[in-house]
Amino acid sequence: MARGGRRLRQPRRWQLAGACRACARCCEAPTIQVGRVLWYLPRLRATWLWWQRSVNGFALVRADRETRSFVFDCTHFDRTTRRCDSYGSRPGICRDYPRALLDQPWPELFDDCGFRARAVDADRQRAVLEQSGLPPDQVEALARKMKLD
Ligand code: SF4
Numbered sequence: 001m002a003r004g005g006r007r008l009r010q011p012r013r014w015q016l017a018g019a020c021r022a023c024a025r026c027c028e029a030p031t032i033q034v035g036r037v038l039w040y041l042p043r044l045r046a047t048w049l050w051w052q053r054s055v056n057g058f059a060l061v062r063a064d065r066e067t068r069s070f071v072f073d074c075t076h077f078d079r080t081t082r083r084c085d086s087y088g089s090r091p092g093i094c095r096d097y098p099r100a101l102l103d104q105p106w107p108e109l110f111d112d113c114g115f116r117a118r119a120v121d122a123d124r125q126r127a128v129l130e131q132s133g134l135p136p137d138q139v140e141a142l143a144r145k146m147k148l149d
């Protein structure tokens with residue numbers, strides 16, 4: 001619902017390209033950013049954290065005040081095999097990764113993630129770059145920085 005609301009307020013800037021390589025990097029420290037209400041209301045926060053621990057198997061590791069995020073250790077993640085023991089019933093946050101990041105102004109995915117964020121109008125921006133007269137290597141470098149790949 002929150003994402004739908006954001007879509008109505010501002011056009012989408014990023015799309016998802018690539019594919020999952022099943023590296024499980026995103027299972028090492030699942031992180032959830034929350035709204036102000038949940039962050040500042042102790043009872044709501046405690047209930048939500050209880051839910052994360054009891055239902056999702058997310059054990060709290062730390063809270064990051066700056067980003068209003070909770071970092072968890074997932075009890076379903078086997079660090080030796082790097083497998084999920086409940087993949088079929090994994091939480092929404094896991095199903096949604098990294099698509100949820102596309103709502104951020106500048107999505108930062110893990111370096112080794114097989115997905116990448118790509119500008120929605122990447123083809124148009126690339127055409128502008130290619131007509132700029134810049135040397136091809138500079139065009140490619142800029143295209144990478146601007147997430148046009
Ligand atoms: S529930 Fe499964 S998919 Fe989600 S973080 Fe844990 S191990 Fe990864």
Ligand code: SF4
Nearest residue numbers: 020021024026113114
């Ligand atoms: S970090 Fe990316 S490639 Fe690796 S498992 Fe997660 S979504 Fe897949």
